[in-house]
Amino acid sequence: MALTGVEIFKLLPKTNCKKCGYPTCLAFAMKLAQGQVSIDSCPDIPEDIKQKLAEASAPPVKSIMFGVGDRAVKLGEETVLFRHDKRFVNPCVIALEIKDTLSEADINSKIELVLNSEIERVGQKLRIDAIALTNDSNNVSKLNAAAKIVATKASDVPIIICTGNPEAAEIVVKQFADKKPIIYGANPENAETMANIVKTHKAILGVTASAAFGGSGGGLTELSTITEKIKSLGVDDMVIDSGARKAKDILRDNTLIRRAAVKKNFKPLGYPVITFAQREDSLIEALIAAIGVAKYSSIIVLSSIEKWKNLSLFTLRQNLYTDPQVPMQVKQNIYKIGEPTPDSPLLITTNFSLTYFIVSGEIENSKVPSYLAVMDCEGLSVLTAWAAGKFTATKIAQFVKESGVENNIKHREIIIPGYVAILSGAIEDKLEGWKVTVGPREANGIPAFLRSRAA
Amino acid sequence: MAFTLPKEAYTGKVYSVTIGTDDNTVAFGGENVLPFHIFEGVVPNRPVIAYEIQDVPPDDWPENIQKPFETVSNDPVTWAKFCQDVLKAKAITLRLKGTHPDRQNRSPEDAAKTVKDVLSAINVPLIILGSNHTEKDAAVLVAAAEAAKDKNCIIGKAQEANYKTIVAAAIANNHKLIAMSELDVNLSKQLNILITQMGLDREKLIIDPMCSALGYGLEYTYSVVERIRVAALVQNDLTMQAPMLGDIGMYVWKVKETQASEMDMPQWGSTEERGITWEAVTAIALLLAGAELLIMRHPRAVGSIERVIEELY
Numbered sequence: 106m107a108l109t110g111v112e113i114f115k116l117l118p119k120t121n122c123k124k125c126g127y128p129t130c131l132a133f134a135m136k137l138a139q140g141q142v143s144i145d146s147c148p149d150i151p152e153d154i155k156q157k158l159a160e161a162s163a164p165p166v167k168s169i170m171f172g173v174g175d176r177a178v179k180l181g182e183e184t185v186l187f188r189h190d191k192r193f194v195n196p197c198v199i200a201l202e203i204k205d206t207l208s209e210a211d212i213n214s215k216i217e218l219v220l221n222s223e224i225e226r227v228g229q230k231l232r233i234d235a236i237a238l239t240n241d242s243n244n245v246s247k248l249n250a251a252a253k254i255v256a257t258k259a260s261d262v263p264i265i266i267c268t269g270n271p272e273a274a275e276i277v278v279k280q281f282a283d284k285k286p287i288i289y290g291a292n293p294e295n296a297e298t299m300a301n302i303v304k305t306h307k308a309i310l311g312v313t314a315s316a317a318f319g320g321s322g323g324g325l326t327e328l329s330t331i332t333e334k335i336k337s338l339g340v341d342d343m344v345i346d347s348g349a350r351k352a353k354d355i356l357r358d359n360t361l362i363r364r365a366a367v368k369k370n371f372k373p374l375g376y377p378v379i380t381f382a383q384r385e386d387s388l389i390e391a392l393i394a395a396i397g398v399a400k401y402s403s404i405i406v407l408s409s410i411e412k413w414k415n416l417s418l419f420t421l422r423q424n425l426y427t428d429p430q431v432p433m434q435v436k437q438n439i440y441k442i443g444e445p446t447p448d449s450p451l452l453i454t455t456n457f458s459l460t461y462f463i464v465s466g467e468i469e470n471s472k473v474p475s476y477l478a479v480m481d482c483e484g485l486s487v488l489t490a491w492a493a494g495k496f497t498a499t500k501i502a503q504f505v506k507e508s509g510v511e512n513n514i515k516h517r518e519i520i521i522p523g524y525v526a527i528l529s530g531a532i533e534d535k536l537e538g539w540k541v542t543v544g545p546r547e548a549n550g551i552p553a554f555l556r557s558r559a560a
Numbered sequence: 561m562a563f564t565l566p567k568e569a570y571t572g573k574v575y576s577v578t579i580g581t582d583d584n585t586v587a588f589g590g591e592n593v594l595p596f597h598i599f600e601g602v603v604p605n606r607p608v609i610a611y612e613i614q615d616v617p618p619d620d621w622p623e624n625i626q627k628p629f630e631t632v633s634n635d636p637v638t639w640a641k642f643c644q645d646v647l648k649a650k651a652i653t654l655r656l657k658g659t660h661p662d663r664q665n666r667s668p669e670d671a672a673k674t675v676k677d678v679l680s681a682i683n684v685p686l687i688i689l690g691s692n693h694t695e696k697d698a699a700v701l702v703a704a705a706e707a708a709k710d711k712n713c714i715i716g717k718a719q720e721a722n723y724k725t726i727v728a729a730a731i732a733n734n735h736k737l738i739a740m741s742e743l744d745v746n747l748s749k750q751l752n753i754l755i756t757q758m759g760l761d762r763e764k765l766i767i768d769p770m771c772s773a774l775g776y777g778l779e780y781t782y783s784v785v786e787r788i789r790v791a792a793l794v795q796n797d798l799t800m801q802a803p804m805l806g807d808i809g810m811y812v813w814k815v816k817e818t819q820a821s822e823m824d825m826p827q828w829g830s831t832e833e834r835g836i837t838w839e840a841v842t843a844i845a846l847l848l849a850g851a852e853l854l855i856m857r858h859p860r861a862v863g864s865i866e867r868v869i870e871e872l873y
Binding site: 187188189224226326327329330333351352355357360361364365368369371372373374380386388389391392395396399400412413414415416417418420421423424425427428429446459463466469470551553 | 662836
């Protein structure tokens with residue numbers, strides 16, 4: 106919970122010295138409260154107060170970089186319970202579990218799946234972000250051998266080392282020196298040792314209150330006690346696990362954790378949440394993971410990553426982490442639908458992703474191969490773009506000429522959305538030799554429209 | 561700093577809606593907390609999933625969703641019985657698709673006969689939907705509502721353009737009613753007000769905020785549903801306290817991801833698994849946002865959602 110201007114003012118020197126560039130300390134406090142100026146602009150605030158203010162203005166869920174290099178992913182930084190209130194910030198990480206009991210060949214093939222998981226959707230590259238190596242063998246050298254394979258073959262993939270055994274953690278973490286891995290394994294019994302390992306190796310600490318590693322499973326109260334203890338030992342990069350594994354418990358604990366962080370600014374639970382969604386049945390696993398995507402998990406661990414499952418989860422994550430205030434856009438282009446020939450119809454619409462999806466889907470349903478010209482209108486839908494002056498006769502004419510579509514088609518006819526029928530004359534004036542046809546107002550009229558023309 | 565349970569202050573409650581007759585009723589809604597928040601309130605009913613069937617053979621459905629019904633879908637009565645007896649459907653949705661002027665253009669009388677036939681073959685509650693042609697639906701749904709008089713069905717969908725006749729038919733024949741508006745909290749609220757002003761008991765209303773499939777605008781439906789639910793529970797908005805519908809199957813089984821072959825899209829994996837998962841993931845997202853009644857198609861998608869609902873209690 107951010108401090109108000111007045112609350113901040115009470116902590117300032119109140120000298121009105123103007124060194125910060127503002128006439129009074131109160132004016133400076135107000136700017137601070139709005140996040141428009143850094144606390145460092147005031148040279149006279151004592152360190153401890155500076156820290157207090159910095160803490161108060163930090164996002165309620167701590168921001169943590171996991172991994173290094175191109176594949177590094179940011180966790181946390183969330184500020185809301187509902188995406189419509191602002192937006193969800195850092196898309197949850199999806200990780201594949203690799204057990205150290207697997208053969209080298211099996212470990213290799215799982216790594217291959219992770220490395221080849223990338224799918225492009227609406228201009229975004231989506232993939233399995235991380236690997237969770239688990240110590241199912243309970244054997245230190247086995248874990249270390251598996252870690253060696255992962256470190257070699259997937260050297261830039263962020264890694265979660267899952268072990269509650271400090272001795273194993275200490276050895277294995279060296280395979281990932283300077284890679285900012287997560288060591289998931291602090292519990293009430295080993296918290297201190299684990300914290301020291303993480304501190305030495307600049308790793309992130311996964312903390313659990315569950316019985317998984319011999320903890321007593323006391324839920325959120327116990328979890329917050331451990332994170333406080335670990336923080337007091339100088340480690341603040343943590344991801345937390347309440348121990349919830351059942352859908353009901355995941356939803357409850359994740360909701361309470363996010364609520365405590367966002368509404369109460371309760372720091373001991375203000376860390377990214379890791380959720381273990383592994384199930385026998387891959388479809389059920391996908392649905393448990395989907396609960397994590399929608400309800401506040403920052404890392405979700407899966408036992409298998411079939412392509413159909415990845416596509417579904419990536420898409421859900423992309424949908425829910427979209428900024429509700431910024432429309433999703435498709436690249437301006439002439440898209441081929443089906444296998445159009447130089448005689449195939451040419452339709453035009455705007456580049457709002459939803460408009461594109463619906464229009465291209467309906468063209469596909471029509472089974473009439475076509476060209477779809479998608480024009481950059483800053484992600485606005487047809488009517489909005491028209492009203493905003495971004496989908497006008499002049500701009501459409503210019504786009505058609507510059508797009509090079511004239512080389513692809515023999516005819517000179519363009520089908521415009523029925524909602525902008527009013528533009529047809531003006532486009533014909535500006536696009537010499539072209540005929541403008543008014544299409545249906547709604548996309549669901551496209552199949553009948555195209556089929557009747559083709560007949 | 562000790563952890564104290566952060567409580568949400570709820571002031572409103574979603575109406576519980578019961579459909580069907582005699583011993584064969586199901587209820588949904590009724591909760592006074594956000595979806596599945598059983599740790600902090602009363603959630604008397606679980607969400608209900610209704611299998612979707614239609615009055616004409618589903619030749620417009622993709623192959624993978626025709627398959628589970630291929631031996632029964634030629635006839636709506638056989639299809640309905642299959643859903644009830646073999647798939648253990650808790651409710652069935654009959655979509656009168658064949659009445660659409662661009663389809664078979666079946667008459668309201670034909671539609672009414674189908675409704676009667678289906679009703680006499682099943683015990684589970686029935687949801688009766690038009691073909692989403694606003695003019696034609698007004699006539700079809702009036703005939704269908706009469707044919708199902710006193711069977712306590714849900715009829716729909718009433719939209720801004722046609723709600724008057726449909727609302728009157730729901731009142732006259734004792735049915736519940738779906739009010740659909742297009743992805744906008746205020747439009748939905750306005751339609752609910754217009755409908756209740758006509759005399760339909762507001763506890764007989766079900767909101768359809770308009771569904772979208774995963775990847776095709778799901779985020780819009782998700783947030784509209786979530787906002788309506790928050791308005792009902794936290795702001796105690798009396799016009800938004802009806803249970804919500806997710807009409808999922810129809811939207812999911814027309815997108816590319818449920819149809820494209822693995823050969824065309826090697827990065828997308830198995831077409832069949834992909835389609836089922838697409839429907840199930842869309843469903844779980846809408847349940848988490850606040851829908852209490854879902855219309856779905858694939859038996860495995862329904863089965864997996866029912867299992868997860870079980871786990872959420």
